[in-house]
Amino acid sequence: MARASALVDGRAADRVAVTDRGLHYGDGLFETIAVRGRCPCLWQRHLERLALGCERLGIPVPAPDTLVAEARQLLDGADAADGVLKLILTRGSGARGYAAPPAPRPTRILSFHPGLPEPRRGTEAIIRLTLCETPLGDNARLAGIKHLNRLEQVLARAEWSDPRILDGIMSDGRGHPVCGTMSNIYVLDAAGIATPPLTRCGVAGTVRDVVRDCATALGIPFQERQLDLSDLHAADGLMMSNALLGLMPVGWLCEHRYSAGTVPAALIDRVRATALEPETLA
Ligand SMILES: Cc1ncc(COP(=O)(O)O)c(C=O)c1O
Secondary structure (H helix, E strand, O other): OOOOOOEEEEEOOOOOOOHHHHHHHHOOOOOOOOOOOOOOOOOOHHHHHHHHHHHHOOOOOOOOHHHHHHHHHHHHOOOOOEEEEEEEOOOOOOOOOOOOOOOOOEEEEEEEEEOOOOOOOOOOOOOEEEEEOEEEEOOOOOOOEEEOOOOOOHHOOOOOOOEEEEEEEEEEEOEEEEEEEOEEEEEOOEEEEOOOOOOOOOOOOOOHHHHHHHHHOOOOOEEEEOOHHHHHHEEEEEEEEEEOOOOEEEEEEOOOOOOOOOHHHHHHHHHHHHOOOOOOOO
């Protein structure tokens, strides 16, 4: 069985310092990247989101060349060609207490985990989602970035154990659905595609941008709009996306069934062709 492997600051390792602020405070960021044929998918978009997160949190951005070299080293030596590259960047070590070190030396952790979900073809809506009760906190300074504080998602994921359920939709404190625990969500109706704004909470998915670009290229209106639970039930179709699955039509939300074939096949195919296409590392 292929093993996970990791580099910490460019060296083969499987542990970090007990003083690391990522461990103490979740003071850092991460990216979860699909790898096919030893090459990462959506590499540039992942680096852009990481850079945005660094800017927000005041963490020095790692040099892209360093990340490319370390990703290349890890993927070339991996036991499998397909899998997940997880990139974690913390503010690094510091003295006890919240105050950040004046000149942080960030910790880079790159790990490779063999195995990827098989890309599904067509628009058959077989995915089942549930609704989570754990609310998302409201914080514009953290919204959109993929920071390491994921306790909301951990609590939400503990709300179901049915293996048929792939993800759970989380809402903000006022009950507006925002995203899945590991995905962005979209409703499809006569007006086109709508996805919740991510200005107060949620993660701005790399694939979410691809969905917007592909929908626009296909002439399908795409908008960010605050949704209610009733919008999810009234929609013709519901979709979810993330970097490992691409864009997927949803079949069930709890007991509510969406009819098959409402999501345009051209959109699904186009998004998958972009989001799940390996890029040359540069
Ligand atoms: C909370 C949350 N929202 C959205 C996403 C989708 O982001 P991406 O498309 O970059 O995978 C993820 C991915 O893990 C996530 O955890």
